[in-house]
Amino acid sequence: MELLHFFAPAGRFIAPYVSDISTAFIACFLVMLGGEINNAIRRMMRHQHFIVRTVVFILINAFGYGLIIVKASPYLARTLANMERGMMFILILASFIVIGLWAQKNRQI
Numbered sequence: 001m002e003l004l005h006f007f008a009p010a011g012r013f014i015a016p017y018v019s020d021i022s023t024a025f026i027a028c029f030l031v032m033l034g035g036e037i038n039n040a041i042r043r044m045m046r047h048q049h050f051i052v053r054t055v056v057f058i059l060i061n062a063f064g065y066g067l068i069i070v071k072a073s074p075y076l077a078r079t080l081a082n083m084e085r086g087m088m089f090i091l092i093l094a095s096f097i098v099i100g101l102w103a104q105k106n107r108q109i
Contacts, residue, residue, distance in 0.1 A: 004086030011085025014092070021092055022077040026069050028099050032108065034065065 014021065041060060045053045080088050103109045 004084060004090070007086040007089045008084070011087075011089035014089060015081070015085060018080045018088070019073070019077045022080060023069060023073040025092075025095060025099075026072050026076065028096070030065050030068060032099060032102055032106070034061075 037060070038057075041056065042053075045056055048056075080092065083091065100109070
């Protein structure tokens with residue numbers, strides 16, 4: 001519990017930016033999953049006509065990922081905003097560290 005109090009000032013400092021942080025987190029997460037999703041779609045669509053593959057690519061990348069970011073970010077922001085500030089800060093920090101480690105492991109960075 002003492003650790004949460006230690007991080008509470010940092011949590012209060014970033015609290016006004018929770019919406020932006022949520023958008024960044026969802027975007028980073030999708031960047032990491034995007035290659036695998038696109039590979040799976042490519043395998044499923046490999047026997048389709050070029051135009052069909054192109055339309056599906058556009059729909060998934062432009063509208064699918066965009067829709068996920070637009071719809072999931074506010075939910076994540078509300079969830080984070082309702083947390084105790086110290087816990088919120090630790091969770092945000094840990095989440096970005098995990099994504100960074102995941103990116104490093106998959107040679108994304």
